[in-house]
Amino acid sequence: MALPSNLALNLRTILRSFRAANRFTTVPGGTGKALEAWILMRLALAAKQSGAWHVTLRRGTGAALPRNGVFQFPATRHGIQPSSSSASCFVLLEQLGGGIDLELHGSLQWQGRSEAKHEIDVSVVPAVIAQALRSSNGGFPRGLPVLAVECKDKTSAGTSDEMRETLARMFDLALVTKLSPRWACRIIEAESSNDRYWTAWGRRSPTYRTFFAKGTFAIARAGQFSLGARQMSQHYHIRQVNSVYAPGLAFILSLEGDFRHTLRSIHRF
Amino acid sequence: MAISTEVIELVALLTEEGYGTLAGELLTEISLGRELPPHFAQKVDPPTEEIEDEVRRVEIPEDEQLSFACDILILRLVEPVRRLAEAERGAASLLSQEQNRPDAVSIRFSRSRDDSGPTLARAEGAGQSETADALQEILTQLRSVAI
DSSP states (O other), X not given: OOOOHHHHHHHHHHHHHHHHHOGGGGSTTHHHHHHHHHHHHXXXXXXXXTTSEEEEEEOTTSSBOOTTXXXXXXXXXXXXXXXXXXXXOEEEEEETTSXXXXXXXXXXXXXXXXXXXXXXXXXXXXXXHHHHHHTTTOBOOEEOOSEEEEEEOOSSOBOHHHHHHHHHHHHHHSOSSOSBTTBOOSEXXXXXXXXXXXEEESOOOSSHHHHHHSSEEEEXXXXXXXXXHHHHHHHTTOEEEOOTTSTTOHHHHHHHHHHHHHHHTGGGO | OOOOHHHHHHHXXXXXXXXXXXXXXXXXXXXXXXXXOOOOOOXXXXXXXXXXXXXXXXXXXXXXXXXXXXXXXXXXXXXHHHHHHHHHHHHHTTOSOOXXXXXXXXXXXXXXXXXXXXXXXXXXXXXXOHHXXXXXXXXXXXXXXXX
8 A cells, every 4th residue: 555645745845844954864873963962961951950060061162152152063083172163062060169170072082092992972071181182282081981871873772782892992991901100090181102291080990890880871772772781781880771762751861860970979080 | 574565655755855874774674573672581590591682573564564664763853853952952051151042052063173074054943843843743644544
């Protein structure tokens, strides 16, 4: 049986308007970027609503985004770019009463112990690290992020292999072994050839699980997860956020709660 | 598994209107079948139970395929645009200036300065999702026909 002709014609017309208004949806990965942007902003708002953080949108220079400004969300992977008005925007989280400042980024690449770079869809980096990179020639933060969320807008279920990929990334990032005898830390900026000039933040943990226990790590999917993936996620403290588009937003709310908990305990990092 | 005539027509329409990649994914998902809900099994005993890692799927009857396809299109097209519009509205409350805040901040997906390629900007106003609402409406009508 064919589609009713009037509905098919209407669908075609509406689809054309939709595509013209939202061209990013025709680009492979475009709708995934929309999911990343939504999760990033929801986490930023969750931090603001906690009452303990001053949260603002920032340009690539670090200056506040003006009221008529455009938030440039990166479409491709990148490190922290040198300070520039054309660099990607980010969200600055400033702890009220002074203390630790953090930055929330989209599609930021982190560099692992293997020297491989890993793109993380939504991640939090200490502002002192990002600022050190931004004020020089740019570069890649190293270490385990304060928050790392992988966003999957596919409707199919997440498999164990997907969880293994995430874990492999985290294993390479975690500074269980030090990059330099001088520095035992969680996150570091190590662009200079002389490690004396590196910028470090946080404490090193002796094991992977203790490293992963501090922070918010998650895979957020439009679909579900397989049971095999769930075992690894529970053992290594990776939250599974399934059905992110489901009415009621129960799963995204749980991720926000997890992030607020991480922010409350940031002084222990 | 046979693909229904309506779904084949829908796939062709999507391809003609610039959604070829999504059309291919739709055909794949329907051909593979509907996923069964994951087993929220009781705690299994690792030495004696084999954990099911495979995602189980069942064939989708032809008269249910169009409805299934519409559900996927809502998740893959409508919801991302709606959530992006929501992100744009939420971003407005994060502007440092407290007075005269706009209703929404436009979010654009831009290439890094070393890459070539266009900026993925929305032509629809920041915070708006009328085109997504219209697409949801027509897909809901299609689902009703299918059922």
